[in-house]
Amino acid sequence: MLATEQPESRGRTRFILKKMLGSLLTLVFVLVFNFVLFRIVQADPIGSLFRGRNVPAAKIADLRTAFGLDESLWVQFWAYVRQTFQLNFGISYQSRQPVWNEIVSAIPATVALVGISAVLSAVIGTVGGVIAAWRRNTWKDHAITSGTMVFYSMPDFWLGMILLVGFAVVLGWFPVGGMTNAGTSATGVALLLDRLHHIFLPALTLTLAYLGEYALVTRSSLFDVMGEDYLTVARAKGLRDVVVRNRHAVPNALLPVVTLIAINFGFVLSGAIAVEAVFSWPGLGKATADAIRGPDLPMLQGLFLLFSAAVIFFNLLADIAYAWLDPRVEGA
Numbered sequence: 001m002l003a004t005e006q007p008e009s010r011g012r013t014r015f016i017l018k019k020m021l022g023s024l025l026t027l028v029f030v031l032v033f034n035f036v037l038f039r040i041v042q043a044d045p046i047g048s049l050f051r052g053r054n055v056p057a058a059k060i061a062d063l064r065t066a067f068g069l070d071e072s073l074w075v076q077f078w079a080y081v082r083q084t085f086q087l088n089f090g091i092s093y094q095s096r097q098p099v100w101n102e103i104v105s106a107i108p109a110t111v112a113l114v115g116i117s118a119v120l121s122a123v124i125g126t127v128g129g130v131i132a133a134w135r136r137n138t139w140k141d142h143a144i145t146s147g148t149m150v151f152y153s154m155p156d157f158w159l160g161m162i163l164l165v166g167f168a169v170v171l172g173w174f175p176v177g178g179m180t181n182a183g184t185s186a187t188g189v190a191l192l193l194d195r196l197h198h199i200f201l202p203a204l205t206l207t208l209a210y211l212g213e214y215a216l217v218t219r220s221s222l223f224d225v226m227g228e229d230y231l232t233v234a235r236a237k238g239l240r241d242v243v244v245r246n247r248h249a250v251p252n253a254l255l256p257v258v259t260l261i262a263i264n265f266g267f268v269l270s271g272a273i274a275v276e277a278v279f280s281w282p283g284l285g286k287a288t289a290d291a292i293r294g295p296d297l298p299m300l301q302g303l304f305l306l307f308s309a310a311v312i313f314f315n316l317l318a319d320i321a322y323a324w325l326d327p328r329v330e331g332a
Helices: 002-041 044-048 057-066 072-086 101-136 139-152 156-170 188-225 229-236 242-251 255-264 274-280 284-293 297-325 327-331
Strands: none
Touching: 002 072, 101 139, 101 188, 101 242, 101 255, 101 274, 101 284, 101 297, 139 188, 156 188, 156 274, 188 242, 188 255, 188 274, 229 242, 242 255, 255 274, 255 297, 274 284, 284 297
16 A cells, blocks of 8 residues: 555655746746846837936936946846845836835735636636536527627627726716725725725626636536546436536536636736726736836836746646646646
8 A cells, every 4th residue: 555655646746846847947937038028128118218208318317327227238137137036126117116015015906806806707607617518508508608708709908898888987886996985084894895896897897708718618628527427327326417417527527627717816916907907906907007108117027027927836736736636647
């Protein structure tokens, strides 16, 4: 018994270490690419930031010196690497505040919005996919598949604008933007209700936009499982149809959904740039849109690195979870 468990344990440890090394190398590549990309896209960010404004050339030159942009690319690169390991992403060109502080202050709003939407879309979409697959070619299947595909095919910013105009501007049921009412002094439950009132429309937009992929993946995966012999055996034992579905079919069909959930949670920190911009939601997505308009190079570098690191981390978790749920993956 111990002789068989030890090789399995060593194989699993080797698999996890291999995935961690791959993730680390990917992060190093992103770190280098993050520096090169913004130098290629924007050779003179300070000049672009003040283009068309009546700013003396000496002032612009002083700013280039202050942000280290008059140094050689190698000097800038090593300074960038050293500061990144210290979680020092520099000073924002626009706010003149440390980029890390700006990012940290925007994280809670994005995690609340995208996190709630990710959970709701995963739960509702998965349940819808199960119903559609189990009742295939019925009106339930057609309604769920068609409905989720309609929302999935819409650009999320366009769907957000439709909901904003309909429910906020025309009907006036919800605020048009922001996280709380302007100048509010509410605390406790009143503040919580105010924020829930503001988050409803952007969260609804993202939930509807993400429903389709969960419903389609679950439906397709369950279709594959429904032809397996063990379901026929379970029915032959006299088990009720709902027991066969919930106890034997669905658990074996959820592996692709687990991967999809983990990958999508990697995007929780990257926010939803278009939706946050439409609803003026003060999260990382809106910070990204504002930084692009600048352009605010240090802010863009910090956000891009954070988004990439989050996706890499949750992909690693997905690989480990997948191997734990299906040990055959370790040998693949």
